[in-house]
Amino acid sequence: MVITTKDLQRLFALIAEDISAQRGHLCELDGAIGDGDHGLAMDAGCEAAAKAVAALDPAQAAPTTAFNTAAKAFLNAVGASSGPLYATAFMRAGAAVKDRPELGDEEFLRAFAAMAQGIEERGKAEPGEKTMVDAWRPAADAALEAWASGASLRECFDLAERAARLGCEATRDMTAAKGRASRLGDRVIGHIDPGAASAAIVIASITNFVRGADG
Numbered sequence: 001m002v003i004t005t006k007d008l009q010r011l012f013a014l015i016a017e018d019i020s021a022q023r024g025h026l027c028e029l030d031g032a033i034g035d036g037d038h039g040l041a042m043d044a045g046c047e048a049a050a051k052a053v054a055a056l057d058p059a060q061a062a063p064t065t066a067f068n069t070a071a072k073a074f075l076n077a078v079g080a081s082s083g084p085l086y087a088t089a090f091m092r093a094g095a096a097v098k099d100r101p102e103l104g105d106e107e108f109l110r111a112f113a114a115m116a117q118g119i120e121e122r123g124k125a126e127p128g129e130k131t132m133v134d135a136w137r138p139a140a141d142a143a144l145e146a147w148a149s150g151a152s153l154r155e156c157f158d159l160a161e162r163a164a165r166l167g168c169e170a171t172r173d174m175t176a177a178k179g180r181a182s183r184l185g186d187r188v189i190g191h192i193d194p195g196a197a198s199a200a201i202v203i204a205s206i207t208n209f210v211r212g213a214d215g
Contacts, residue, residue, distance in 0.1 A: 001104070001108075015205040016043075019039075029191065033193075039194075041079075045078040052073035064095075068090070070090045071086075084122060092118030106147070113143065128174065129177035130181065130196070131193060134170060144156075157210045160206075164200040
């Protein structure tokens with residue numbers, strides 16, 4: 001599979017569309033344990049990233065430029081904690097595929113893994129702390145393990161999506177170690193982390209993109 005900047009324009013548009021469709025649900029989840037605005041923040045960030053990337057000339061801009069453009073636009077649009085986290089994710093993805101005019105399967109997978117790593121390091125979070133890392137880390141690990149065992153890119157992302165969904169669901173039984181939710185103690189048990197929920201949506205969007213490109 002060959003992924004060009006034009007393909008990445010489609011990917012960012014797909015992510016923005018899927019997040020927009022779930023905006024209300026994400027705000028509802030956040031209302032239970034946070035400020036109630038996570039859906040609005042993610043919608044604003046993904047929409048800004050998609051628009052900025054769409055404005056690039058795909059004949060002139062390499063994939064690295066697309067990722068870096070998305071990072072800057074997301075950060076400018078979102079003041080909330082998800083802003084720096086996703087900006088870091090996209091910048092790491094750009095760094096992982098530096099100077100490549102187009103991406104093969106392995107480069108795209110490396111960009112995906114770099115996003116997860118960037119979020120984890122920037123947020124100083126680990127799995128089990130009821131954050132978006134609970135979706136991102138298992139997804140990246142599942143994809144990388146599948147790739148190492150010879151799976152196709154599509155199979156890798158099918159497994160990543162499943163791992164993200166399970167990781168997101170697992171946050172229901174966790175207390176929070178980070179952010180506003182951490183001040184609520186045991187009261188957050190029974191509620192899914194909104195950051196993990198939005199991460200699962202983003203990862204599902206990426207998976208659907210891979211399925212489409214693969215088909």
